[in-house]
Amino acid sequence: MTTDFKLIIIGDAMRIDLSDEQIFIDNYLELDKPINFIFGKNGTGKSTITKLINEQIVDKDVRIYQGIKSVIANGKLNSVVLGEENVAAQKKIEAYEKEIVELEDSKLNFEAEKQDWKDKIISKNTEISRQSRKIKSFYSESAKKIKNNPLHIAVPSYQSPNFEKELKYAFHLSENEKNDCRKYLKTDEKIAKKISIRKNNFVEILETTNSLLESKVEEEQCVIRLDSDDKKKFAQTGIEIHERGEICSFCGNPIPDKVFDELETFFSVSKIKKFETSLENKIREIKQIRSEIKSITIKEDDFYLQFHDDIRNYKDELETIINEQDRFLTTLENALVSKFAQLFSASTLISTAILPKSSEDIILKYNNIVECNNSENLPWLKNFSRDLLRFDLIHTYVSKSDLNSQLKQLSLLKNEESQLIKKLSESENEIEKVEKQISEIHSKILIEMEKTRSEKKLANNINKKLKLYVPFQLEHVEAKQGNHQGYYRIKDVFSQNDEYRDVNSLSKGEKNIIGFLYFIEKLNEQTDSQLDKIIIFDDPMDSNDDMMQYIIVTEIQELMKQIDKNKRNDILIIMTHNVHFYINVKYNRLYKDGKDRNGAHKSGDKFIRLQKTDFKTKFKILDSEGQDFSTSYELLWKELRFLYEYDRPNLMLNSIRRIIETFTKFNKIDDFYKDNREAQKLFNVNSHSIDDLEADLNGKNKEQIVGLLKECFKSNGAERHYQLYWRSSNK
Template sequence: MNQLEIKLNSYPDRFSENSLNLTITNKINYLYGKNGTGKSTIAKTICDQHYDKYNILLFTGFERVVGENERLDAIALGTENTEIQKEIEIVSKEINEIYSEIDPPETGKQNLFSKLNVAIKNLQKHEKLLNEFYTNAARDIKNKKYDNVNIAPPSYNKENFINELLNASILTPEEIKTNSETLSSIEKYATKTFTVTNTKLDSLLNNINEILNSKVSQRILLKELEENIRKQNFAKEGFEIHEHKVDEICSFCGNQITDERWNQLANYFNDEVKKFELNIDQNINLCISNIEILKKTELIEKDNFLKQYAANIDKLNLKIKYSLSQYELFYSKLVESLKNKKRNLFEKSPKLEIEIQEDFSSIISEYETIIQENNEFSKNLNKEQEIAKNKLRYNEIQNSLNGINYTNTLNEIEKLKFIKNGLQDSFDQKKTQLNSKITIKNELILKTKDEKKIANQINKLLRQMGVGSFALELIENDIEGQKGQYKIKGHNNEIRPITNLSQGEKNIIAFLYFLLSIENPENNQKPKIIILDDPMTSNDDTMQYLMIGEIQKFSRKLNDSDFLLIFTHNVHFYLNVRPNTAIKYKINGEDKSHYIKFGNYHLFSNGTHTTIKKIENGKHDFITNYEMLWKELIFLFESDEPNLMLNVCRKISETFMHFTKKGVEAFYGDNLSAKKLFDVNQHSLDDFDAEQNGKTKFEIIDILKSLFKENNATDHFENYFKVK
């Protein structure tokens, strides 16, 4: 006998200790349990523990078998197609999200495309203004003239301007003037030498000081003139201005000058005086002569030089003028001192202390340097004019840049470039992602399978059961090549939107596909475990009976090496999916009951742990939903869960009132506290926040029993509530 061991030891927090090991010995098994009692956990455990020896086929609803294709407004049929369709839908959504960023947005909305477009336009606007500036500035510089000479060639354009930006440099007004003059200059070679008489002033000054330090000694003594320089000079001057003749009258005293007086004065002012005076006069004449020579000295003619040296020549001429004036002043002081000495021959004069003027050597050297530079410049005039043009042009470039605050303009453009490049990178990344997603989608589409045969069988079964509300219609020649996609055709042969397909309709399509696909040869390589995990999700009677009928037909064809486990929370489904429990079966020549032939299990929860009970005979089973409530109440009573018993008591009371047509007041009578008690916690079994009622399980059962007694239904109570 085949048996299936299911070890639930990994879930001690969910299953009671006596339910941690479940052994399935029947080929076909029916397991009933409310939601939350661990049905899906058991199914998952079977998959985890027996995948190596068995081909496990699990049905958990339409989600894994029927997928929605929003692009085609169709369904994807088949487990693989559905799984692939889920991936396709995810990728398609991602593709659409990318398109929503990189395609032009709706009016008034923003996305990556619009932000990039704005950034590009802002950058282009600023770059256009900058390029216009380059063009206009280049044109202005091309037409700019200094001294009627162009500073740029006729071909000068924007590119030339941009290439010279790094050379931009402002010139001073003086530099502009100099370079401008260079442009209009013609070759001039200066050859005239500057000449000036150079006198050794120190020797001359020494000679004059010797004269000043000398005096004339008298041969005879005139008492009236003795030791009186003023009188001596007065007498000498009188001697010189009067004539030695008879009857010559003295201009001072008015007396006649006698011969004796003439002889006395002649002896007093002798030849030594004359010789001394002659020496003085000669030196005076020398100084005056030098002054006259200096006055005739010609200044440097600047017209003999290039314009750019005119200022240098002017400066040099000022130096020459100054030096000449200083020379003249020097000689004039010498002349004045000699004249004073001539009037004071008979005593020593003070030494003359004056600064000796530098000679013209430095001026001549500077002049020769200017001549050399001028001539060299003339020799290289073409080259120098080109340099001058460049400097003036670079100056104009800098002026143009200053006019638009060029640095701030470049910074703004760099900022806009940074923004644009960041958005462009994001945009390019999105496009790369898009291409990758499209490739993934195409690869997924290639994996889809054509399920036309099974789809036709599903349509046939639906027609046989009288289901005309919908049928599957294959989509052929899909432009993306996707297979296994079906439109939903309504009863009027018009295509229905998949959004109008109910969960029950989706579920029956998925269920029929699941059963029909089991026959696929790929599933026959190993024994099979077929698990139907709560297959019934719809209250539609037609769908329920269609599903029940197909399960029963499938069960009859099941191989002995296979297992079928049907989990459900639906009492109606549990009761009707099974064969008639009263039928006897021949097993080894003996009549055996339904409970020997098939595995029947009930899963009860006490709120924290689930207990799995195998139903050995009919008296432990239930045949109605109402009977199931009593079974649950007994389980909770035996598990000592008084709080959870209240909700079941309420449902039992409501069901009893329903089929006896009694109202609340008639059923509860004066015992409204019982109704209040049963209504205290209308929670699910696993709601741990439920209020504690304070009643024991015995007190609760006594209250329920008293209600049935007051409604003349004590036998009814005792028939259902049978505990040890």
């Protein structure tokens, strides 16, 4: 069965596929930092992770250190093809370096131009900021006035951005329009009533009225003396107010029964009564119509302002028609009232010329306005009125200011800045071109340097670091004819007969430190490969390597410094089961982006704990130092005692510095050294890295160093503290 491995790399992040490995609970491991720490006991899968990265990687140069066996073959340290310095190649290198110098000069000129454009952009940006502040100040002041307007035409949170956003809506309102808007803000809900449409047929009313006017009560018998309507009316009234046997109110004589019988026959009571009832009914009908017509009223206050003009017009028109109808009906009513005096004769008819107009059309129009008015959204009207008043104020403030010219000036400044940025970009492009040329020449130099490289340099660098710690040194044996590789052998430093030892004859710790330093030197070696590296230290410390731990820790920390400063684009993975080594190698590293203990800003690293659960490994991501092992104060003292016992005064200084740092921070002591400047200089300045081990850092032995430390504690009133920790460190 063939397995296709995939390693996903995004920027500095790697996702390792673990799906085919039964040992892990998770299907993948993500390493998303340039520097990654993985702690796990033996058997938790560290070597498996190393193997998977090496198998899955496709576009990185993977370098793995797993102890001396990873750099030794057949008893000899692996080496590269050798070759002495080639004169022709050196001449080419010198020519290339001369080109680089010229290009660097050109680059400096372009960088000077770039800086000049940057300075001008900064200056221009200052002008833009000043101009922007001026405009924003106007926006802010105007917004404040609008927000504080007594009509409350803006929301309480109205500020400069709101004003700026609404500039495009600014326009002028007339005084009448502003007054209307103000009225809307004070307006309550308006509900108008419709007018019921009564379809009065005035033609029919006129016809029925004329019919009554031309009608008369017919006489039953002739009474010659009643030869006029007035006399007939007089006689009718007399019979109505007198009873039989009474005295006539007019002449004072008794009224004979014969007269009563004559007049009752003349005046047919039933016919008269019927005719009068018809007149009364018609008059009542006309009065009712008049009352209904006159009850029609239109109240302008029942309508919102936008309908007032139409309502006024309809009101005037309707009042004219109503008056006309009322006059017409009054004429009919008066004619019918007069008819009571002419019951026995036909009256003059009323002409159709006085027929009034119908009010139906105008009432329909009015009722339509009522529907529109009653369907209005008053909250929306009020908000719209506030908006209009606010936009009018914006227009007013802008009109009284020189905003347009200020905006024009700002636009001009921004255009000038754009031109400067364009010039800056051109300079940067030129610099990029030069850098590309320099990079290409460097590549050519690397090709030539491969012809001049010698493994002797590598052996010298390793020996420089080993000199103070082991009684031997590396010696490189050049390749014999027909063999493309040389090899290393171990030479006793104190031997008078140039005795050599096989690599396998060294102790485990000695072999490990040689292999480790060889690996470090090979990392720094120039190669044809342009790929970035993934550097893996898989348990670089053996349990018996305590004496060499400090060299290994310092070398790895130096590697981390290069990555921190972006001098290398590599990814570093440190895996170990050794707690003591783990605590020391991660000293002053950060779990999150921030400042380290020296106040320098750094990016955080990745910290992973491998934990066994039911025979499987799970990953625990550590987000803070509190979740991790910590370098205890007691451990620092034990470390100092260890170095003291092995007589390593140079390495003791680093431990002392960290003891003092912890003690002074905890006790908030600013002047720990007081007047002891010798101790201050020694413990602060001379705490060098392992890079300079061949130098005599201080000229003092271990007892003198410990004595100085004791004096420092004594001068701070902490002699008892010193004695307690120094004695306990020996247990």
